[in-house]
Structures are given as C-alpha cells and as structure tokens.
Amino acid sequence: MPPRGKFSGRRGSARGRGGKFGRGGAKRSFGGAEKFHNTRLEDAEESGSESSGEASSDLKVDSEGSISDVEETPATTQPYMALMQSLERDSVSSAAPTTKRRKIDHPSPKQEVPPAANDENGEVSDDEERDVDHVEEPEEDPSNDVELENDNDDDDDDDDDIPDAEDPFETHFVNPDSNEYNIRLKGVTSNVHQTKQVEKNGWRMFRSIPGQTPDQTTQPPATVPGPSGLKLKHRLIETSNKLCPSFDRLEQVLYPITFSYQDLLFCGRNATNAGNLRRMTCLHAINHVFKTRDRVIKNNAKLAKEGETTDFEPRDQGFTRPKVLMILPTREAAVKVVNAICAVCEPDQQENRKRFDESYIDREVKFSADKPADFRDLFEGNDDDMFRIGIKFTRKTIKYFAQFYNSDILLASPLGLRMAIGSEGDKKKMDYDFLSSIEVVIVDHADALLNQNWEHVEYIFEHLNRQPRDAHGCDFSRVREWYLDNQAENFRQTIVLSAFNTPELSELHRCSKNWAGRVRVQPEYNGMIQELGLVKAKQTFSRFEAPSIADEPDARFTYFTSAIVPSLIKLAGRKGSSADAGGTLIFIPSYLDFVRVRNYFSTADAVESLSFGAISEYADVREASRARSHFLSGRHKVLLYTERSHHFRRYVIAGVRRVIMYGLPDNPIFYREIVGGFLAKSEQDMLLEPGRGSVRVVFSKYDVLKLERVVGSKRVGKMIRERGDTFDFI
Structure with a gap:
C-alpha cells in the first residue's frame, strides 16, 4: 500500500467541507470545533505556496512511493544539437503550415538526461520540481504527434471529408444551425426555458430547452438500442459492441441525452449501475476527443497538400488542448475510469502505466463484507481525495501524467484541481487557462463530493471556459469563432451523476448555459x-x-x-x-x-x-x-x-x-x-x-x-x- 500524503484519508476528506471553505461558510459558527475546518486547505496552500502557476508540482513519486500527478520535465540537453535537429525537421516538413511552435528542449531517444538534473537517488531536485507541469507549457500541435502521423495509413476509420449532418458533434460544435442556435442563445441569455416532464422506461425526465421552442420538449430523444445507434468513431464501434452489445432500460434513457451534448443531472447512481454509467461517460469522452483531434489532423494534412494558395481556413480548435474534465472523489475512482477508458479504446501501449498503478492503486482489503455496498464502492481501494492527472491520447498510445497543456482528458478531485488553479489571494500565481477550452465536464459520484467540500466544485466551475490570459502557443486563426466570442460555456456539456438530488446539484444544473438544453433524470420514489x-x-x-x-x-x-x-x-x-x-x-x-x-x-x-x-x-x-x-x-x-x-x-x-x-x-x-x-x-x-x-x-x-x-x-x-x-x- 503506498503511503498516503498530507491530504489522504477519509477523515481528511471530511475536513474539507466546513469552515471557511465549506458549505455555507462559517457564518453560523457556534462552537470551538470550527477551527479544524480550515486545516486541510490551509496546509495545502502552505505546502504549495512556493510553486507558481498550476501548482501541480507539489506531489512527486519518490523512492518510497509517494504520489505524483504530473509529468517530469526533462532538463534541456545540448542546445546546439537540439537546434540542429529542429532545423532538420523543419526542412523535411517545410511544406506543412506552421500553426504552432513545439518545444524542442526535450531529449531525443538517444540522448540522456544529464545526471545533474536528478539527485543521487534519481529523484527530481526541489528547484526543478517546482517547475514540473507548469501551465505555461504551450499546447502541442496535433500535427506534431509522430504516432498520429505515422498511423494514418493504418487507420481504417470511416472519416471522409464529408461531415455527417446527423452527428451531434457536427450539429453542436462544428456547424450548428444558425437560426436555432440564435433562438436558444437568446433564451439562455434571458433565462427563458421551456420545460416538460416526460416518463420513459420508468424514469422521470425533466427536459428544459432554452428559447421559445416548446415543441422540442414534448418528446424525449429517440431510443437507442445499442452502440450501433450512436455516431461513434469506427475504432470505437467494435469494442463498444463487444463490451455492451445492447443497452438496458436505463442506458436507453441516458445515452441519447449524453451523446446529444445536452447537460445531464442523473439522480439514480448506485453501486449496481455505477460501472455502466462509467462506461457510458468514458465512451462519450473518448469519442469526443478522437473526433476533435482527427479533425485537426485532417485539416493539417489538407492545408499541407494545398499549400499557401488555398482559401481553406479551418476553425477546428480551442485555445488549449484539454477538452474533457472528469471530477472524481478518490484515486480509486480515477483507477476505475482509467480501466474503463482502456477497455473502450484498447490502446497498444500505455506510457507511465506502472507509475500510475503504484501511485493510485491500493490493493489492501480494508473493509469486511458487512459494510454497505455503497460504502465499499466509494472507500475501497485508495481513498485519497487529493489528486490530478493529465491523460494524452495518440492513435495507439495512452500517456499518463502528461502535462496539463498537452493532455486531452484531465482527471482530478475537487481539492486537487483547486490547488492546481491557485488562490484568488495571489492572482499572479493563479492559472486556469488549461480549463479555457473544456467542452465536456463529467462529475461522477457527486453525492460523495458533497461530503468533501462542495465549494471546491463551485470554484472550479467559476474558472471554466474563461478567456485565457496567455496565448500558450495558440494559433488564433484556427480557433472556433464561438471561443473568440466568449461563448464557450454555451457549448460546454456538463454531466453530473449522483445517487440523489440536492439543492447544490440543482443549482449547478439550473445555472447551465448550454444552448442544447438540460435534462434531469430521477426515479419515482416509493419511500x-x-x-x-x-x-x-x-x-x-x-x-x-x-x-x-x-x-x-x-x-x-x-x-x-x-x-x-x-x-x-x-x-x-x-x-x-x-x-x-x-x-x-x-x-x-x-x-x-x-x-x-x-x-x-x-x-x-x-x-x-x-x-x-x-x-x-x-x-x-x-x-x-x-x-x-x-x-x-x-x-x-x-x-x-x-x-x-x-x-x-x-x-x-x-x-x-x-x-x-x-x-x-x-x-x-x-x-x-x-x-x-x-x-x-x-x-x-x-x-x-x-x-x-x-x-x-x-x-x-x-x-x-x-x-x-x-x-x-x-x-x-x-x-x-x-x-x-x-x-x-x-
């Protein structure tokens, strides 16, 4: 069992909710025990006060197995050799458009990191550790992913250049109907929604569509019998059919909502259906990432083929690379998500997987069988609630501990991500630009997060989809127009999975600004x-x-x-x-x-x-x-x-x-x-x-x-x- 850090343990989780950073603040304090409420976050802020930016450098993997959630940044090696190699690469690919600059200070496969970069035990020095996973790292250009370029010929994907007009990815992000979008955007701005309650497969659905479009709320989305009814990337269809050839009654309700990019608040999560819900959200997240990245790569190839004379000006990117954020209660929940992702996309290689297992997996049996199923589902395994990790996808590889600006999916606990963003008291060290282009947010086990510190979740949502303060190597000529118009939150989808509804969850759901609308799904309670x-x-x-x-x-x-x-x-x-x-x-x-x-x-x-x-x-x-x-x-x-x-x-x-x-x-x-x-x-x-x-x-x-x-x-x-x-x- 890896030793836990300062922030681990169930009692540590409890300490996050009250006091200064807890539900309702400390305005109703009546006793002496409130002094413990601030302990956890204050200690965390002290430990990270020396680091700047994203503050992800406060955790590292050492010889004793302590925890690190970031990629180690290699020291710069032989600047002259690196410059020559970069010029050689530029000469080979001179026909390709120079959309973004890529860092060239990473060592080539034949080079070694100088011993001075590490201490005698092979650990990263304290000075370098503070610079690990800084959010100042520029976003990598998809065309620079060597694996992606080399694997294009082997890809049997369907994706031709003709967009599917029925694909929700196209109709929501790429080419939304301008008339419908304008009507709904006015509804979002004026907070005018048409709401309708419908019953489907024994579940109550409360559908709310912005704008004056009441006809669209009268009928629930069409039933999807299985993965074959979804608009998936071809590389995901086979594994999806193998994992779940047909949907159960609940999945038939939730899949159409999820894959249509509507906001979802589901109030029926339990230990029995948690695995199916996790598979659904992971499939949706990977499908979204793959479609986004493949579109960028194809546009890069098209620009390179047609040269500078073309009038083709693609708008296919955000300000930064991360597109999916998954907020989870514990490291064990992150392990389950990673396993679900691997089951869906079946990567050929998993970079840093051993390090991930050592940091996140705890195989010790801590509870007897008489503990309730929902308790074991939450607290079995590594129950540390202080973590964050970036995951990067190439066509055949998953890389864990990728730096945030080079990641496609971010997995984090509320406390871990809040520490990464920083404190409002020191705006110079704050960095939330890596959240500027998040398009899908998944909050799993939200009822457990309510028992940690819900204010951390609110803090995260306050900093989502803000205009970035730095460019981070962004090519603004390819940024989608609605990003430039500061309308990213109108396109972001939020999926919240909880065992029950609360005023906090209702408020989060009600404040949705997604132009596609929102749906709350809950059961009929017998009592x-x-x-x-x-x-x-x-x-x-x-x-x-x-x-x-x-x-x-x-x-x-x-x-x-x-x-x-x-x-x-x-x-x-x-x-x-x-x-x-x-x-x-x-x-x-x-x-x-x-x-x-x-x-x-x-x-x-x-x-x-x-x-x-x-x-x-x-x-x-x-x-x-x-x-x-x-x-x-x-x-x-x-x-x-x-x-x-x-x-x-x-x-x-x-x-x-x-x-x-x-x-x-x-x-x-x-x-x-x-x-x-x-x-x-x-x-x-x-x-x-x-x-x-x-x-x-x-x-x-x-x-x-x-x-x-x-x-x-x-x-x-x-x-x-x-x-x-x-x-x-x-």
Missing part, C-alpha cells in the same frame, strides 16, 4: 419508510414553519428546543422506567447545527438532567468508541450523531431505543440504516421490546427533496402543503 425490514416503529414527522430559507436554521433550533427537548426532559424524570430518556439518538445532518445543539446541551440549565455524548466527523476512533460505550451502558442518555460521521464511518450504534432526527439525511439509505438498522439491533440485543421503538423527524418545506426520498413521491406533496403539521407512519 425509504417502506424498506425498514422487520422493525415496526412509530414514525412521527413534524413540520415546522420558516419564513425564509435564511431563517430556517433558527426556526429549526427554536422548534427543537421548544417542542422536542421538553418531552425528553419529561422522560428523564422517570427513574428506573423502561420508557426513560436513555437510548435517545439525535441525528443531525449539518455540522454547524451539531455545534449549536452540542453547545445547548452543554450550557443550558433546562437540559442539565440529560447527560449526553457526541460523535461528529472530527471525532477520532478512540473518542467515538468511548461515546458509543457510554451510550450503551446508559451513562449517557443522549448521543448526538452527525450525517457526515455516518458517511465516513458507518458505525453500527448499539443501545438505540429512540431516534430523533433534527433533520432528514440527504442520503435516504442513512434513514434505513439508522431507523431500521439501529432499532433492529436493539431488538436483537434484547434492549428494546419489539415494536416499542420510536422515531421523531423534524422537517420544513425546504426539505422537500430529502422528504420525497424518505416518504415517497406520492406523499411528499401532501405533507408539505396540508394544514396539519404532524404525520404518523407505523
């Missing part, structure tokens, strides 16, 4: 209250009123202290009774609310008789074990428990006889595990009489998304709108 197993517990849902979402936290706390706590105090007076306040678990989704409730139990005279313990995401193993032990023995009558501590640890807490949910969890599986699992364990341990457990849930109208997943889509409207404020389920 998690139907899946509690053999446990029969009375479940009471109590609604409180809040004048606005800004006042909702205060209204929730007031309702809790005035309506919930008095009943606990009353139970606490029943000494020796089986119905006393002992065994009360209070589940609190937000850490800021947790601090507020913890401080209340610590200082308020009204709850002096209620002894309590607490487990948050910041509690270490010993602290959590002690709190669980005291709760089971009855020394603590109340246990405060946060959602993120359950997300990162999945504790099975014994001794629970009563569950009070200060708020509903985002993840509906947690409701089943806490209500059904904890109470069932108490019944099995003879600590609770069957059917005597109870659940009290506090909710407001702003919890509609969470409530729908727990009580079901058919009940949620009634519970939000009815005049009554109490709803019982048995």
Whole structure:
C-alpha cells in the first residue's frame, strides 16, 4: 500500500467541507470545533505556496512511493544539437503550415538526461520540481504527434471529408444551425426555458430547452438500442459492441441525452449501475476527443497538400488542448475510469502505466463484507481525495501524467484541481487557462463530493471556459469563432451523476448555459419508510414553519428546543422506567447545527438532567468508541450523531431505543440504516421490546427533496402543503 500524503484519508476528506471553505461558510459558527475546518486547505496552500502557476508540482513519486500527478520535465540537453535537429525537421516538413511552435528542449531517444538534473537517488531536485507541469507549457500541435502521423495509413476509420449532418458533434460544435442556435442563445441569455416532464422506461425526465421552442420538449430523444445507434468513431464501434452489445432500460434513457451534448443531472447512481454509467461517460469522452483531434489532423494534412494558395481556413480548435474534465472523489475512482477508458479504446501501449498503478492503486482489503455496498464502492481501494492527472491520447498510445497543456482528458478531485488553479489571494500565481477550452465536464459520484467540500466544485466551475490570459502557443486563426466570442460555456456539456438530488446539484444544473438544453433524470420514489425490514416503529414527522430559507436554521433550533427537548426532559424524570430518556439518538445532518445543539446541551440549565455524548466527523476512533460505550451502558442518555460521521464511518450504534432526527439525511439509505438498522439491533440485543421503538423527524418545506426520498413521491406533496403539521407512519 503506498503511503498516503498530507491530504489522504477519509477523515481528511471530511475536513474539507466546513469552515471557511465549506458549505455555507462559517457564518453560523457556534462552537470551538470550527477551527479544524480550515486545516486541510490551509496546509495545502502552505505546502504549495512556493510553486507558481498550476501548482501541480507539489506531489512527486519518490523512492518510497509517494504520489505524483504530473509529468517530469526533462532538463534541456545540448542546445546546439537540439537546434540542429529542429532545423532538420523543419526542412523535411517545410511544406506543412506552421500553426504552432513545439518545444524542442526535450531529449531525443538517444540522448540522456544529464545526471545533474536528478539527485543521487534519481529523484527530481526541489528547484526543478517546482517547475514540473507548469501551465505555461504551450499546447502541442496535433500535427506534431509522430504516432498520429505515422498511423494514418493504418487507420481504417470511416472519416471522409464529408461531415455527417446527423452527428451531434457536427450539429453542436462544428456547424450548428444558425437560426436555432440564435433562438436558444437568446433564451439562455434571458433565462427563458421551456420545460416538460416526460416518463420513459420508468424514469422521470425533466427536459428544459432554452428559447421559445416548446415543441422540442414534448418528446424525449429517440431510443437507442445499442452502440450501433450512436455516431461513434469506427475504432470505437467494435469494442463498444463487444463490451455492451445492447443497452438496458436505463442506458436507453441516458445515452441519447449524453451523446446529444445536452447537460445531464442523473439522480439514480448506485453501486449496481455505477460501472455502466462509467462506461457510458468514458465512451462519450473518448469519442469526443478522437473526433476533435482527427479533425485537426485532417485539416493539417489538407492545408499541407494545398499549400499557401488555398482559401481553406479551418476553425477546428480551442485555445488549449484539454477538452474533457472528469471530477472524481478518490484515486480509486480515477483507477476505475482509467480501466474503463482502456477497455473502450484498447490502446497498444500505455506510457507511465506502472507509475500510475503504484501511485493510485491500493490493493489492501480494508473493509469486511458487512459494510454497505455503497460504502465499499466509494472507500475501497485508495481513498485519497487529493489528486490530478493529465491523460494524452495518440492513435495507439495512452500517456499518463502528461502535462496539463498537452493532455486531452484531465482527471482530478475537487481539492486537487483547486490547488492546481491557485488562490484568488495571489492572482499572479493563479492559472486556469488549461480549463479555457473544456467542452465536456463529467462529475461522477457527486453525492460523495458533497461530503468533501462542495465549494471546491463551485470554484472550479467559476474558472471554466474563461478567456485565457496567455496565448500558450495558440494559433488564433484556427480557433472556433464561438471561443473568440466568449461563448464557450454555451457549448460546454456538463454531466453530473449522483445517487440523489440536492439543492447544490440543482443549482449547478439550473445555472447551465448550454444552448442544447438540460435534462434531469430521477426515479419515482416509493419511500425509504417502506424498506425498514422487520422493525415496526412509530414514525412521527413534524413540520415546522420558516419564513425564509435564511431563517430556517433558527426556526429549526427554536422548534427543537421548544417542542422536542421538553418531552425528553419529561422522560428523564422517570427513574428506573423502561420508557426513560436513555437510548435517545439525535441525528443531525449539518455540522454547524451539531455545534449549536452540542453547545445547548452543554450550557443550558433546562437540559442539565440529560447527560449526553457526541460523535461528529472530527471525532477520532478512540473518542467515538468511548461515546458509543457510554451510550450503551446508559451513562449517557443522549448521543448526538452527525450525517457526515455516518458517511465516513458507518458505525453500527448499539443501545438505540429512540431516534430523533433534527433533520432528514440527504442520503435516504442513512434513514434505513439508522431507523431500521439501529432499532433492529436493539431488538436483537434484547434492549428494546419489539415494536416499542420510536422515531421523531423534524422537517420544513425546504426539505422537500430529502422528504420525497424518505416518504415517497406520492406523499411528499401532501405533507408539505396540508394544514396539519404532524404525520404518523407505523
């Protein structure tokens, strides 16, 4: 198992979300534990403060296997020989157009890097390390990819010079219909969308098309039975048919949306369908990269053939080379993506693959089979959430750890990419130009990213598709006009895959400016209250009123202290009774609310008789074990428990006889595990009489998304709108 760096580990992941860089900032701080919130990013910024630009140089592979996500830049070798070689190459290819300049300081195959470039252990020196993967590197011209040029004759691709008018790549990026595009662009600018809900294969689709085009929202996209119905590069068709000859009912819904370049928010990801979704997004990403690069190469060849007398002026490029960005939660997720990419394109060679495996793969078995499938899917393997890596494609080779400006696909965690961009406080060292020409963004396992630090994701999207500050060797005569018109975000496709929907994901989806429109796909929820197993517990849902979402936290706390706590105090007076306040678990989704409730139990005279313990995401193993032990023995009558501590640890807490949910969890599986699992364990341990457990849930109208997943889509409207404020389920 490779040793982890400063930013690794699940608890490290938890520390990214709160405080200065967490959800909601620190405006609602009520206790002392908030000081830990800034630890992770501040430490990261300190460690990278000496490096400039993209800051990718802060991680390297050393003899002990520490982690590096960038390509080592060789030292300049024999400038005279390099100059002579470049002149010789120029004389051979003098007929070709000089679109961009290529760096010539890389050693030729027969040259060796001078020993002075490395230390005695073969490691890159500190001074050189700071310059590794700088985003000042110019974009390479596709015509300079030797493998691509040499393999043209062996390629059996179909791609003739006549564009396919039905290919979404052509109609979206290359030759969009001007009338339709102008109408939709006006709709995007004025935020006018025509939205329609449709049902397909058991999934609810909410389609939104910008502009006054309501007829286009009435019908879902045509069904695609399998890969043969997609506009794929020929080199991908065979492998796609071999991997998945036909699509299942869900894939028939998602593939047409994905390959039509519409924005997609899918709210049904789970451990079962994760592999199929990953294959879909990787196939789409590679297909897009191949079509983009092949078009550039063919235009280069055409320009070289016709010479300077031609009137042919292709517009086939962006400002920089990277075209696809994949935001992932862990290194293990990156490994799964890389394996899916290799399965789809079947490269002849994989450069730096051994280094990738050493840095990203952790084969240690860390969890037993009793852990939930979704937990093992996320945290099994290398769960480090600080990484970024560039992947470069040639016709027969995949190169890992390519420098960002020479990469086609970027894989990164939110924290890793934010550190690469830099901080707003030091604009001179900031560099986000490598994100200027991103055309497809894939956010996988977005529900896991919500439990890291969602502000990092927002920060990344704020810096996508900005006009670059430097040219980076760009040939502006070949840049597509909509890039020059600062309309790149209107062409960018964003794909978000999550287990459930949240206000953060909805906001990200709603703010889409893609002229092709957006689609949200989610299931019809039966309600998690139907899946509690053999446990029969009375479940009471109590609604409180809040004048606005800004006042909702205060209204929730007031309702809790005035309506919930008095009943606990009353139970606490029943000494020796089986119905006393002992065994009360209070589940609190937000850490800021947790601090507020913890401080209340610590200082308020009204709850002096209620002894309590607490487990948050910041509690270490010993602290959590002690709190669980005291709760089971009855020394603590109340246990405060946060959602993120359950997300990162999945504790099975014994001794629970009563569950009070200060708020509903985002993840509906947690409701089943806490209500059904904890109470069932108490019944099995003879600590609770069957059917005597109870659940009290506090909710407001702003919890509609969470409530729908727990009580079901058919009940949620009634519970939000009815005049009554109490709803019982048995």
